[in-house]
């Protein structure tokens with residue numbers, strides 16, 4: 001037996017990689033998009049709800065916590081959508097998961113606005129640039145009934 005190698009998603013060399021998780025919450029063939037309220041350089045850009053995975057937290061656990069904090073809903077986390085997306089100059093990676101609502105109606109507790117977008121409406125909002133491959137995967141994939 002070979003010894004198990006350390007997870008490449010958790011570390012590269014000696015430096016820890018910061019993981020940001022986002023939820024593509026789908027209901028009735030629409031996905032929930034959220035307008036950032038802050039910081040000023042990101043305000044008005046749209047994203048998937050989520051945030052940083054805290055030390056000791058699982059990616060799924062972080063996503064459930066962030067959606068509770070940001071939207072006041074309970075979600076069930078499903079499959080990954082797309083690949084890991086490197087973010088900016090830091091050792092940060094974005095991972096998006098499909099999700100569905102289990103309890104509650106999303107409210108913009110931390111965002112400037114929320115919109116449910118069908119497959120023909122995905123270009124109606126200015127997404128954060130890093131989200132472009134995920135938007136394309138949603139447009140082409142099965143999640144919105146395509």
Ligand SMILES: Nc1nc2c([nH]c(=O)n2[C@H]2C[C@H](O)[C@@H](COP(=O)(O)OP(=O)(O)OP(=O)(O)O)O2)c(=O)[nH]1
Nearest residue numbers: 020021022047048049050051052087094128130131
């Ligand atoms: N949540 C989220 N963040 C994204 C997406 N696309 C993208 O580039 N980002 C970037 C924007 C931010 O630089 C970073 C997430 O930071 P954040 O401020 O939402 O994370 P957080 O809630 O844990 O942070 P904090 O305000 O509690 O410090 O990832 C996305 O679709 N969803």
